[in-house]
Amino acid sequence: MLQDVPSVQYKVKIENFSLLQRSKLEKYESSLFEACDHKWKLSLYPNGNTNRGGKGHLSLYLEIAQTETLPLGWEVHVNMKMLVYDHNRDKFLAFQDAIGCTKRFHPMKTEWGLDKLLPLCTFNDTDSGFLVDDWCVLGVELFLVRDTGKGESMSLVKDLKQPPHIWTIDNLLGKRNGKNLCEQFTVGGPGDRRWFYCQFYCRGRSENFDAFIDYPTLANGFLFNDSLVVEAEIMNIGLVKVLVRKANLKGFICFW
Incomplete structure (x- = not known):
């Protein structure tokens, strides 16, 4: 899916990308950035995350950082899409997980992303428009979902x-x-x-x-x-409490 992005709030332009691919660096992590009341970072595997079946692909992940400052039992629900800039169309190509774009970050799962963002043969092909003059722009569209859903809590006296x-x-x-x-x-x-x-x-x-x-x-x-x-x-006696929570989406677009 192609989309326009009106503003850039965080941007890192990766130049000489081919040198990064030829280096022995398995993963490159971005600097920490703040979005939607939390700290985040992006992790890029220029040759694919082979441990997760991403060999031959570009792998990109979003990780929540500084979780030690979060309260016990914390959860963060995020609506996210990975973005790759298309030089030819001057638009961003948006990718999301096949099982949905809303992800739940918690102490046992602090990272979400795509093992197979793009095949390297497609990404490295200059005609595709993703890697032109050996530089590219990658990013994530991020929306924090707060207190959404309905339910109930029941306890016996x-x-x-x-x-x-x-x-x-x-x-x-x-x-x-x-x-x-x-x-x-x-x-x-x-x-x-x-x-x-x-x-x-x-x-x-x-x-x-x-x-x-x-x-x-x-x-x-x-x-x-x-x-x-x-x-x-x-x-x-069963005591039932009805839980009605309001939804609030707070957006952030990070480019890397």
Whole structure:
């Protein structure tokens, strides 16, 4: 994909690139630069990173630096594209990983890039426009993705010791054709109080039990002076926190 770049914020022009390829230098690292609130550097393998299958290609990586200053458990999500300047078209050719351009940097993965950015036969061919008069420009388009996504966190309450809630419904048969009855009760102590509703549908139907118990059965030993005792016990409580995070993209384009 070709794209124009309106400004240059960090640029290193590599001259005499063929000498770099003929040298014994396996990897060349750029100076540290700051972008999107973090320190970064680019790593170039002029003859390909053979340890990752990049032999015969140009390999280019972005590495987050000075991670020792970041908090424990840090993660940095970055939307990134590698860039190679095309002299012939005066545009930048953008490359990205086949599995997506958003990468997650963390203590176990501090470097992302392309093992096979460009075949060396294509890059070294002056007609392709990438290496002209033995100089080139490489870079990365970098966008920091902050706090994006949605989710939830669930935890069960430990040591839930709560007696059953007992509810006495008087004059039940007289309320048979009326509305459903509802009573509120609490579970937990003063500092951790949870509110619940106990509902009883007098018409013999509820949202949770379509046929909880029929009236002939109720009349056979469950009713006393037209009163019914209902017991509700909370066995477990799962507390769910909904996590809604806003997305913020902060961009930076580095040329090397």
